[in-house]
Amino acid sequence: MLRCVFRCLRTNPTAGQRGMSQSSLAGKVAIITASTDGIGLAAAQALGRRGAHVVVSSRQQANVEKAVALLKSQSIQVTGTTCNVGKGEDREKLVQMTLEQCGGIDILVSNAAVNPFFGNILDSTEEIWDKILSVNVKAAFLMTKLVVPHMAKRGGGNVVFVSSVAAYQPMLALGPYSVSKTALLGLTRALAPELAHSNIRVNCVAPGIIKTRFSTTLWENDDIMDEFKRQLCIKRVGLPEEIGGVIAFLCSEDASYITGETITATGGMSCRL
Numbered sequence: 001m002l003r004c005v006f007r008c009l010r011t012n013p014t015a016g017q018r019g020m021s022q023s024s025l026a027g028k029v030a031i032i033t034a035s036t037d038g039i040g041l042a043a044a045q046a047l048g049r050r051g052a053h054v055v056v057s058s059r060q061q062a063n064v065e066k067a068v069a070l071l072k073s074q075s076i077q078v079t080g081t082t083c084n085v086g087k088g089e090d091r092e093k094l095v096q097m098t099l100e101q102c103g104g105i106d107i108l109v110s111n112a113a114v115n116p117f118f119g120n121i122l123d124s125t126e127e128i129w130d131k132i133l134s135v136n137v138k139a140a141f142l143m144t145k146l147v148v149p150h151m152a153k154r155g156g157g158n159v160v161f162v163s164s165v166a167a168y169q170p171m172l173a174l175g176p177y178s179v180s181k182t183a184l185l186g187l188t189r190a191l192a193p194e195l196a197h198s199n200i201r202v203n204c205v206a207p208g209i210i211k212t213r214f215s216t217t218l219w220e221n222d223d224i225m226d227e228f229k230r231q232l233c234i235k236r237v238g239l240p241e242e243i244g245g246v247i248a249f250l251c252s253e254d255a256s257y258i259t260g261e262t263i264t265a266t267g268g269m270s271c272r273l
């Protein structure tokens, strides 16, 4: 047993043992879904600044082109394509293009999400549930399933799901969306033990209220924000880069002993299931 452990340590040295910065992602290839704006774009910037080649995507070609130009202007290695994560052929195209243009896949950040419904949960329809679960949960799993064999070929990798503080305490009028985000906590825990054998870590980040287009109705409303601030230790809305940094940490060797976990980044809101 001990001999096996030592052999393992010899064949899998940590970044520190290899003498490189543990937060460096040089040579890594990272796919980030819905990454032309908001938290996805901030994650691409954080991963790219640490040396990863980032593959950005979203549904609109014009948005992809804009994000690629921005990242290039920041000296980040970047490739872009359109991808609707709800469509199987788009997911496959994204993976195929990454393999052809970047030679492999080391990181997946599953960030895309929709929320087409505000209201009492009992007023939500089957169509709404299908849409929310399909994009927010099923596509996250199916993207993971597609990239895992390619990560395994490279000797390991990292998957990060983007959940929400709403996973812990469903937000008023956001019942189905909140439930989809709770499902991602479960998906993280279900995948981590299976993928540990392939040296793939699976983690999740649960942001609080972050200033992006997605949450405009929350942070633009003073009454809602006053109520939220009462629950916060850090009395302000979060910024996309404050989540991008957490994602990059989870994908780095600094987090080499972390898997199956969700990191909450909420400005100190209490999060308990």
Ligand SMILES: NC(=O)c1ccc[n+]([C@@H]2O[C@H](COP(=O)([O-])OP(=O)(O)OC[C@H]3O[C@@H](n4cnc5c(N)ncnc54)[C@H](O)[C@@H]3O)[C@@H](O)[C@H]2O)c1
Pocket: 033, 034, 035, 036, 037, 038, 039, 040, 058, 059, 083, 084, 085, 086, 111, 112, 113, 114, 135, 162, 163, 164, 165, 206, 207, 208, 209, 210, 211, 212, 213, 214, 215
């Ligand atoms: N902003 C917040 O306060 C907040 C808080 C907690 C969690 N989140 C989560 O962070 C993630 C990113 O959101 P954001 O706040 O950066 O907003 P955002 O609007 O910039 O990002 C969401 C993106 O998902 C994209 N998207 C939706 N359906 C898609 C599909 N089928 N295929 C591809 N892309 C699709 C949208 O076009 C949009 O660009 C989401 O998962 C969201 O649930 C956001």
